[in-house]
Amino acid sequence: MGARKTSISFLNLVAPFLGLLLVLALFSALPEVQSRFLRWANLKSVATQSVIVALGALGMTLVIISGGIDLSAASTIALSSVIVAYAINAGAAPAAAVGLGVLTGGAVGFVNGTLITRLRLVPFIITLGMMGIARGLAKWIANNQKIDAPLTWANELMAKSPHPSWLVAAPGVWLMVLLAVAMAVVLRYTVFGRHVFAVGSNEAAARLCGVRTSRVKVAVYALSGLFCGLAGVMEFSRLTVGDPTVAVGLELDIIAAVVIGGGSLSGGEGSILGSMIGVFIMSFLRNGCTMMGWPNYIQEIIIGVIIVAAVSLDRIRHRRAV
Numbered sequence: 001m002g003a004r005k006t007s008i009s010f011l012n013l014v015a016p017f018l019g020l021l022l023v024l025a026l027f028s029a030l031p032e033v034q035s036r037f038l039r040w041a042n043l044k045s046v047a048t049q050s051v052i053v054a055l056g057a058l059g060m061t062l063v064i065i066s067g068g069i070d071l072s073a074a075s076t077i078a079l080s081s082v083i084v085a086y087a088i089n090a091g092a093a094p095a096a097a098v099g100l101g102v103l104t105g106g107a108v109g110f111v112n113g114t115l116i117t118r119l120r121l122v123p124f125i126i127t128l129g130m131m132g133i134a135r136g137l138a139k140w141i142a143n144n145q146k147i148d149a150p151l152t153w154a155n156e157l158m159a160k161s162p163h164p165s166w167l168v169a170a171p172g173v174w175l176m177v178l179l180a181v182a183m184a185v186v187l188r189y190t191v192f193g194r195h196v197f198a199v200g201s202n203e204a205a206a207r208l209c210g211v212r213t214s215r216v217k218v219a220v221y222a223l224s225g226l227f228c229g230l231a232g233v234m235e236f237s238r239l240t241v242g243d244p245t246v247a248v249g250l251e252l253d254i255i256a257a258v259v260i261g262g263g264s265l266s267g268g269e270g271s272i273l274g275s276m277i278g279v280f281i282m283s284f285l286r287n288g289c290t291m292m293g294w295p296n297y298i299q300e301i302i303i304g305v306i307i308v309a310a311v312s313l314d315r316i317r318h319r320r321a322v
Contacts (some may be wrong), residue, residue: 006097006172008293010078010252011315013183014263015142015262016260016262016273016274016277016278016281018260018280019260019281020022020277020284023281023285023288024037024284025136026288027284027288027291027292030288032249032291032292032293033288033291036291037287037288038068041176042080042287043064044148044249045160045287046280046283046287047169047170047173047285048085048110048158048160048169048170048172048173049283049286049287050176050279050283051173051175051176051231052077052231052234052235052238052247052250053169053231053250053253053254053256053257053279053280053282053283054176054180054257054276055163055176055179055227055228055230055234056073056074056227056228056231056250056251056254057091057254057257057258057261057276057278057279058112058179058180058183058216058218058260058272058275059073059188059223059224059225059226059227060073060108060210060224060255060257060275061108061123061183061187061252061258061261061263061271061272061275062183062187062196062220062223062224062279062297063220063221063224064258064259064264064265064266064267064270065187065196065197065200065225065263065267065268065269065270066196066199066200066202066216066220066265067199067200067203067266067267067268068116068123068148068217068218068220068221068253068267069123069124069230069265070112070123070127070221070224070251071124071127071128071130071131071251072098072108072112072127072128072130072131072133072251073250073251073255074131074247074248074249074250074251074254075130075131075132075133075134075135075138075230075247075255076104076105076108076109076130076134076225076228076229076232076247077105077228077229077232077235077246077247078134078135078138078232078235078244078245078246078247079104079105079108079134079138079141079232079242080101080102080104080141080228080229080230080231080232080236081101081138081232081233081235081236081242081243081246081247082107082141082147082152082232082242082243082244083097083099083100083101083141083146083232083242084098084100084105084149084232084233084242085097085142085149085160085236085241085242086098086141086147086149086235086242087100087101088150088152088154089148089149089150090113090176094152094153094154096232096299097154098154098307100225100232100233101229101230102229102230102233103226104229104232105171105225105226105227105229105230105231105232106223106225106226106229106230107221107225107227108130108229109117109190109221109222109224109225109226109228110136110218110221110222110225111130111221111255112126112127112176112220112221112224113217113218113220113221114218114227116217116221117214117217117218123319124279130301131251135244137224138239139244139245142243144243144244146241146244147241147243148241149236149240149241149242153234154236154237155237156171156237157170157172157175157233157234157237158170158171158172158234158237158238159171159173159225159237160178162273165304166251168233172201172237173235175230177206178204178275179227179230180272183272184273187271187272189312195211195216196216196220197268198211199211199213199216199267200268200269201267201268207284210241211240213300216218220229221260235247241286253282253303254305256278256282256306256307256310257275257278257281257282258270258275258278259278259307259310259311259314260272260276260277260278260281260282260306260307260310261273261274261275261276261277261279262274262275262278263275263278265311265314266314266315280305281306282306285302285306286303288298288300291304
């Protein structure tokens with residue numbers, strides 16, 4: 001039994017890596033794109049395009065490990081981008097506008113966590129409602145149109161040609177890497193990280209062991225909101241405007257990245273590294289399909305099949321473990 005669990009754990013660990021290698025090998029072998037696919041310029045472009053989903057996935061990983069879900073992630077990103085543009089346009093300092101955008105995301109996450117724990121409703125319902133509320137607030141603040149803002153250093157966060165040039169990649173890419181490392185350390189080596197896994201594995205048992213489950217849940221959703229707020233800042237930097245209609249459906253990409261990376265929708269399983277690999281699997285898939293000239297519906301079908309396969313494998317794995 002122990003050997004079987006060890007082999008399953010090893011398979012869960014290497015499966016995302018194998019998936020990423022398979023995607024890279026597939027497009028590298030296609031004559032139409034093999035000369036361009038793994039070139040440094042394309043790799044840098046994919047890394048930059050992955051930042052927004054990756055930041056959302058950092059927070060979503062915590063949420064899914066704790067046994068929850070957050071359908072309001074994409075709307076929070078849109079709301080935060082609008083807040084940043086609105087604040088800069090109103091004369092606020094760029095640093096203050098960026099901070100306000102991040103805190104807006106944190107506030108949405110805090111409200112999600114508080115409602116989930118106080119009302120004792122399933123996260124799906126609360127975050128589904130918040131998805132509409134946050135999107136509506138973004139449209140209201142922006143008067144249902146894009147908000148143009150003066151160019152500042154905030155617009156350089158997602159620049160493909162960064163300044164100074166020794167950064168090589170956009171500042172947002174390095175920020176994504178640093179935050180991923182930090183969250184991996186938090187999950188693996190801190191008491192909070194162990195509590196997140198405990199709540200997702202068996203909330204009742206965790207409560208009996210003295211874990212303050214409600215506080216953990218609120219903290220998890222607040223952190224997820226902060227990461228979505230930061231993703232909203234990056235969205236503003238990428239578009240140079242605050243757009244209330246941006247990121248529609250992006251919550252599905254964020255959730256899919258976590259699931260593809262080994263996160264279980266049943267809770268108690270997942271890792272930051274796996275989620276980041278899931279993000280890059282989807283990014284390289286979209287990039288390769290675009291380079292091949294395949295229409296968007298082909299990309300959506302492929303990614304949909306991968307999501308269904310990942311969730312199905314997770315269910316099969318849990319049935320065998322019982």
